[in-house]
Amino acid sequence: MQPATSSTQSKEAHVVRTRTTRKTAAVQVTALAAASALALSACGGGTTASAEAAPVATDRDIELSLVWWGDDDRAARYEEAVALFEEQHPNIDVQTQFQAWDDYWTARSTEAAGQTLPDVFQMDLAYIHQYASNNQLLDLSNQLGVNLDTDDFDETVLASGSVDDGQYGIPTSTNTLGMIHHDDLLDELGIEPPEEGLTWDEYDAWIREVSAAGADHDPQIYGGTDYTGTLWLFIQWLVQQGKTAFADDGSPAFEKADLVAWAERTQPLRDDGVFFPVERAKQVEPLTGMQVGQAATEMTWDNMMAGYSAGAGSENLDLLPVPTGADGSAQFWKPSMLLSSSATTQEPDAAAALIDFLVNDPEVGKIFGTSKGVPAVAAQRDAMEVEEGSIDDKIVGYEEHVAERVTEDTPLPVEGYGVVEAEFKRLGEELSYGNITPEEFADQWFQSAESNLGGS
Amino acid sequence: MSATTTERGRSAGRGGVRGTATSSSPARGGGKPQRDRSDVKAGYAFLSPWLLGFVLLTAGPMLMSLYLAFTDYNLFRAPTFVGIDNFTALFADPRFLKSAQVTAVYVLVGVPVKLAAALAVAVLLNAKHRGQGAYRSMFYAPSLIGASVSVAIVWRAMFIDDGIADQVQQFFGLPAGGWVGDPSMTMPMMILLAVWQFGAPMVIFLAGLKQIPAELHEAAAVDGAGPIRRFVSVTLPMLSPVLFFNLLLETIGAFQVFSSAFIISGGTGGPADSTLFYTFYLYLKGFTEFRMGYASAMAWVLVLVVGIITAVLFRTSRAWVHYTGDVR
Numbered sequence: 017m018q019p020a021t022s023s024t025q026s027k028e029a030h031v032v033r034t035r036t037t038r039k040t041a042a043v044q045v046t047a048l049a050a051a052s053a054l055a056l057s058a059c060g061g062g063t064t065a066s067a068e069a070a071p072v073a074t075d076r077d078i079e080l081s082l083v084w085w086g087d088d089d090r091a092a093r094y095e096e097a098v099a100l101f102e103e104q105h106p107n108i109d110v111q112t113q114f115q116a117w118d119d120y121w122t123a124r125s126t127e128a129a130g131q132t133l134p135d136v137f138q139m140d141l142a143y144i145h146q147y148a149s150n151n152q153l154l155d156l157s158n159q160l161g162v163n164l165d166t167d168d169f170d171e172t173v174l175a176s177g178s179v180d181d182g183q184y185g186i187p188t189s190t191n192t193l194g195m196i197h198h199d200d201l202l203d204e205l206g207i208e209p210p211e212e213g214l215t216w217d218e219y220d221a222w223i224r225e226v227s228a229a230g231a232d233h234d235p236q237i238y239g240g241t242d243y244t245g246t247l248w249l250f251i252q253w254l255v256q257q258g259k260t261a262f263a264d265d266g267s268p269a270f271e272k273a274d275l276v277a278w279a280e281r282t283q284p285l286r287d288d289g290v291f292f293p294v295e296r297a298k299q300v301e302p303l304t305g306m307q308v309g310q311a312a313t314e315m316t317w318d319n320m321m322a323g324y325s326a327g328a329g330s331e332n333l334d335l336l337p338v339p340t341g342a343d344g345s346a347q348f349w350k351p352s353m354l355l356s357s358s359a360t361t362q363e364p365d366a367a368a369a370l371i372d373f374l375v376n377d378p379e380v381g382k383i384f385g386t387s388k389g390v391p392a393v394a395a396q397r398d399a400m401e402v403e404e405g406s407i408d409d410k411i412v413g414y415e416e417h418v419a420e421r422v423t424e425d426t427p428l429p430v431e432g433y434g435v436v437e438a439e440f441k442r443l444g445e446e447l448s449y450g451n452i453t454p455e456e457f458a459d460q461w462f463q464s465a466e467s468n469l470g471g472s
Numbered sequence: 473m474s475a476t477t478t479e480r481g482r483s484a485g486r487g488g489v490r491g492t493a494t495s496s497s498p499a500r501g502g503g504k505p506q507r508d509r510s511d512v513k514a515g516y517a518f519l520s521p522w523l524l525g526f527v528l529l530t531a532g533p534m535l536m537s538l539y540l541a542f543t544d545y546n547l548f549r550a551p552t553f554v555g556i557d558n559f560t561a562l563f564a565d566p567r568f569l570k571s572a573q574v575t576a577v578y579v580l581v582g583v584p585v586k587l588a589a590a591l592a593v594a595v596l597l598n599a600k601h602r603g604q605g606a607y608r609s610m611f612y613a614p615s616l617i618g619a620s621v622s623v624a625i626v627w628r629a630m631f632i633d634d635g636i637a638d639q640v641q642q643f644f645g646l647p648a649g650g651w652v653g654d655p656s657m658t659m660p661m662m663i664l665l666a667v668w669q670f671g672a673p674m675v676i677f678l679a680g681l682k683q684i685p686a687e688l689h690e691a692a693a694v695d696g697a698g699p700i701r702r703f704v705s706v707t708l709p710m711l712s713p714v715l716f717f718n719l720l721l722e723t724i725g726a727f728q729v730f731s732s733a734f735i736i737s738g739g740t741g742g743p744a745d746s747t748l749f750y751t752f753y754l755y756l757k758g759f760t761e762f763r764m765g766y767a768s769a770m771a772w773v774l775v776l777v778v779g780i781i782t783a784v785l786f787r788t789s790r791a792w793v794h795y796t797g798d799v800r
Contacts, residue, residue: 297653
């Protein structure tokens with residue numbers, strides 16, 4: 017009897033003790049969040065580097081931090097470029113670091129709250145407004161012509177890095193939307209690629225045709241992937257109708273009816289199971305329908321074709337402009353990424369010089385190729401060694417080809433864009449699963465826009 | 473020996489209580505022997521590493537998060553006080569309600585199934601067989617690696633289109649297509665993953681089973697009780713404190729499921745929010761939407777709910793948990 021008694025009693029004590037520790041654990045997520053918050057809120061109020069720009073000092077040692085998102089391949093290219101920079105500036109030492117996209121922004125937001133953002137770091141259009149309007153970024157305006165040369169930039173492209181008259185980011189490269197078609201799949205089905213200049217409705221009809229032909233194929237081939245949940249494509253569609261996506265105050269400039277119309281026009285294709293199925297799409301993530309050889313077309317940023325080609329294991333991919341709207345075929349450039357500097361940097365001159373080197377130097381253009389998008393500056397584009405007929409060649413050729421269609425400015429980067437873009441995608445999936453109607457899609461997105469975008 | 477253990481356990485308990493009492497009223501301690509107070513001081517000195525950690529890393533941040541729960545805070549700008557807006561917004565948020573529902577199903581179904589599996593395996597492993605030690609290690613192994621990211625990745629691979637589960641299904645002529653992309657199949661998959669990690673409660677059950685005196689079973693057998701009757705009337709009552717302990721632990725643990733859902737859904741809580749567990753939604757709000765006030769409010773609602781459920785479990789335990797030698 018005795019052993020049982022002692023053990024149950026000590027266990028009882030253990031039960032109570034464990035309960036408290038587990039309860040503590042219940043709030044550890046918050047605790048963590050709050051721990052940083054505690055430290056962070058203590059040091060609000062940024063310092064502004066308003067000193068006059070001067071040529072980079074050569075008489076003392078300078079240390080710069082450079083951070084980007086990306087994979088090992090990109091890291092190797094950055095290291096090569098940085099080595100060149102350090103060769104030209106022997107007194108500057110560049111410390112590098114990189115993360116994957118999601119972790120990258122978690123890390124940056126924590127640094128921003130602690131006023132410790134890197135001297136130079138990659139910035140995205142979806143976040144630049146948020147960082148700039150919260151005084152986290154260095155206004156590079158006074159560096160222009162001193163350490164930073166932007167003469168070779170296209171006006172609209174450079175403008176995408178400016179917020180409220182300040183130049184907070186320098187685009188490294190551009191891309192524009194396009195339709196990638198996988199000709200291996202189309203050849204198998206004996207169907208011609210879509211023709212340039214087709215309308216959105218014609219494109220939908222073409223998808224139907226391919227999906228019908230590919231129904232008995234193993235694995236089944238579909239004409240395309242449901243594109244309704246891509247906010248950029250919706251914006252593209254609006255732009256073609258002469259509408260703008262966002263007002264100056266950051267709120268949506270379109271009506272709920274526009275969004276309902278957008279979701280409704282693809283509803284018959286979803287109802288009939290014509291698109292590459294969402295159940296499958298979720299399973300092959302992060303690959304896409306085209307990369308697993310089941311979707312003949314997909315619309316995305318043109319520079320994505322390199323990854324698509326690698327994923328699909330085929331060079332037989334090509335690009336077409338996005339379908340034409342009733343009122344035209346206008347497209348816009350989007351910087352595939354920008355480089356920004358922290359408002360708290362101790363070395364604004366050297367930081368500007370590093371940005372200048374990364375966006376202008378021909379050697380850097382050669383090192384990166386189109387892996388970050390097509391370089392924004394001609395000198396870098398020309399320095400690239402692209403093989404005739406290669407994927408890189410097709411991407412560069414596509415951008416030259418659609419240049420005349422690019423008549424619109426890059427849509428304003430609004431604060432909170434990243435959040436509402438993710439919500440758009442999520443609701444698009446709900447739509448594909450048949451859980452919500454086009455009206456609910458529009459309602460729920462506007463709800464999110466109200467709490468996350470400006471002007472409310 | 474056993475008597476000594478018991479005595480030591482009890483005196484340790486008393487000592488703890490007395491320590492607290494003294495510390496709470498140090499001014500009144502004049503009548504106490506000097507040595508006693510310096511003992512208390514030494515005690516706190518030895519405790520200080522933990523105390524410091526607790527105050528700075530747990531209690532402080534918890535208080536801060538309680539404050540943040542009543543503010544609008546996005547990490548960039550200073551928090552602004554908004555009263556109970558976060559809490560009212562919570563209950564009007566369809567995704568919050570969805571996440572509460574997903575979590576409730578996971579707890580209500582997953583915990584009992586997991587405990588049943590753990591108990592069943594423990595009973596099997598308690599029988600005397602050759603090589604029982606090896607079996608115990610083998611059955612515990614999944615739990616050693618169970619909480620890790622790699623297992624969630626493997627799990628995803630198993631239940632994906634053309635994965636092992638899908639091939640077995642096809643072999644038996646069941647519809648194919650994989651579980652990962654189908655919103656109605658992700659919850660069974662998540663529960664299965666939890667159940668498979670039964671090792672920790674199983675080991676505790678096993679220890680509990682070992683403590684049940686063989687005489688009880690022998691006596692019951694002599695009285696003509698079969699194995700099932702012996703399990704229900706001897707094993708279960710004798711095991712009830714352990715069962716209660718495991719139930720509490722697993723319930724609280726299940727409320728906090730995060731990493732497996734994060735991996736299996738690819739960081740989205742999808743497909744169609746079917747793996748949007750509570751803590752996961754909290755993370756999304758806090759760290760991808762940067763709505764720290766809202767996330768803090770969610771965390772405190774969770775603390776309250778888990779606290780209430782724990783209290784209810786303790787209250788009901790009086791009816792079904794039997795402690796040996798208990799005269800209540």
